Amino acid sequence: MGSFKSADEFREVMDRCFGLMSADPDMGPKLRDADTPQRWEFPDLDLVVNIAPAETGDSEHNLTWQWTDEIAWEPAVQMQMTSDIANRYFQGKENIAMAVARRHIKPSGDYKAALALVPVTKPVFPQYRAMIERDYPHLVE
Numbered sequence: 001m002g003s004f005k006s007a008d009e010f011r012e013v014m015d016r017c018f019g020l021m022s023a024d025p026d027m028g029p030k031l032r033d034a035d036t037p038q039r040w041e042f043p044d045l046d047l048v049v050n051i052a053p054a055e056t057g058d059s060e061h062n063l064t065w066q067w068t069d070e071i072a073w074e075p076a077v078q079m080q081m082t083s084d085i086a087n088r089y090f091q092g093k094e095n096i097a098m099a100v101a102r103r104h105i106k107p108s109g110d111y112k113a114a115l116a117l118v119p120v121t122k123p124v125f126p127q128y129r130a131m132i133e134r135d136y137p138h139l140v141e
Contacts, residue, residue: 028062039075092125
């Protein structure tokens with residue numbers, strides 16, 4: 001299983017992944033319109049990221065994210081997983097429902113809203129995989 005070399009590398013890769021989703025002309029607007037702020041916790045790296053729709057007037061970005069809990073919004077959904085599970089998920093190798101059943105992903109809050117976003121985010125899987133194959137080959141599953 002591919003593992004991140006450091007917390008910094010994980011943040012770098014996830015920043016690029018969230019950027020792919022935010023900038024995608026199909027995915028980005030759908031994620032913004034879903035208006036489902038999320039908090040993702042990665043206890044193995046002692047990191048947390050909060051993700052929300054970008055401000056309405058921002059035509060360039062659809063999402064905003066901050067690697068802190070000091071945010072101006074309240075997350076509707078909280079997800080806890082390891083960095084390895086996140087990597088597998090974004091490669092399309094980790095089924096969300098199975099990961100929750102196995103307790104690899106621990107959701108809380110409006111879990112149904114988060115599940116509704118899964119089909120919207122699927123187009124990022126090949127983009128993410130191409131990015132890691134090219135720039136982070138040690139992460140390929």
